[in-house]
Amino acid sequence: MGPRDPVEIAGPRPPSGVVGRPLNFTVRRLLAQGPRHGQRNSQFHAENPRVGGHAMSERTAEQSPQTKARIAGVFYLLTILTGASGFIAGGPLRSVTLLGSTLCYVVVTVLFYGLFGAVSRSISAVAAIFSLAGCALSILGFFQVDSTHTNPLVFFGCYCLVIGYLILRSRFLPRVLGALMALGGLGWLTFVSSGLSTYLSPYNMLPGILGETALTVWLLAAGVNVQRWKEQARAAA
Numbered sequence: 646m647g648p649r650d651p652v653e654i655a656g657p658r659p660p661s662g663v664v665g666r667p668l669n670f671t672v673r674r675l676l677a678q679g680p681r682h683g684q685r686n687s688q689f690h691a692e693n694p695r696v697g698g699h700a701m702s703e704r705t706a707e708q709s710p711q712t713k714a715r716i717a718g719v720f721y722l723l724t725i726l727t728g729a730s731g732f733i734a735g736g737p738l739r740s741v742t743l744l745g746s747t748l749c750y751v752v753v754t755v756l757f758y759g760l761f762g763a764v765s766r767s768i769s770a771v772a773a774i775f776s777l778a779g780c781a782l783s784i785l786g787f788f789q790v791d792s793t794h795t796n797p798l799v800f801f802g803c804y805c806l807v808i809g810y811l812i813l814r815s816r817f818l819p820r821v822l823g824a825l826m827a828l829g830g831l832g833w834l835t836f837v838s839s840g841l842s843t844y845l846s847p848y849n850m851l852p853g854i855l856g857e858t859a860l861t862v863w864l865l866a867a868g869v870n871v872q873r874w875k876e877q878a879r880a881a882a
Contacts, residue, residue, distance in 0.1 A: 710760060710817075710874045717756040718864030724749040725861065740787050747783045750776065754804075760869065761811040763878035772807035775800050796842075802833030805853065812860075817874040822860050829856030 724746050731743035754776040761769040779800030785791040805826050812823030832852035836842040842849060 710763075711868045711871050713756050713760055714864050714868040717753050717760065718861055718868075720749045720752040720756070721857065721861040721864065724753060725858065744784065744787055747780050747787075751780050754780070757808065760874075761808070761815070763817070763874050763881055764811045764815045765881065768807060768811060772804055772811065775807065776804040779804065796836040796839075798833045798836040802830045802836070802853075805830030805833060805856065809856070816877050817870040819863070822856075822863055825852070825856035825859050827856075829853035 727742045727746035727749060731739050731746060734742055754773050757776075758769050758773040761772070779797040782791055782793065782795060782797040782800065786797065807830075809823045809825070809827030809830060812818050812826060813820050815823075829852045832849045835845050835849040
């Protein structure tokens, strides 16, 4: 028995054109649908040109106050750490670390101005002026060119008081932080008199350390309530 014909093994062939017709029909159908599908996509994007950009801007707006709060927390922490190191260190290293602490506080001041502008831009500006005045006096003191003999902590006390007030009025931070910051500001204000601050030392420094540390930890851990910040910012605008 010889080898079988390959045609017999494969089975009978279909009539000519049967295979080609379904394939050709499918290709023609896809080609016919393709332009219409592309036209529908083009029409959608033409009618909604700002869909993607609007969604991106919404995400950026939501992240902006939270990002500012977290960055402010980082620089507030650097302010505390470098300031503490400056009091421990001696010689030129002390001046360098205290100068670094002051520059970090300038960054905190600028970020806080933006954050608390949602509560009141004018009051936030007053707070920033107090803080920047204290920073300027600190820098002048490092170079021994300060002729006012005013302790910069007095201005920082006013700053903490105003920030505490803004936190109490805000709806995006816990009010207890505002109370702690206000008490801290009162503690720093005792440095308006060298005799009074010496008499109360070191207890007059504890409220300020507690209030500013608590605010720093909260900003790093939780930030702000973005939704409430946005609502208050729209109301203040």
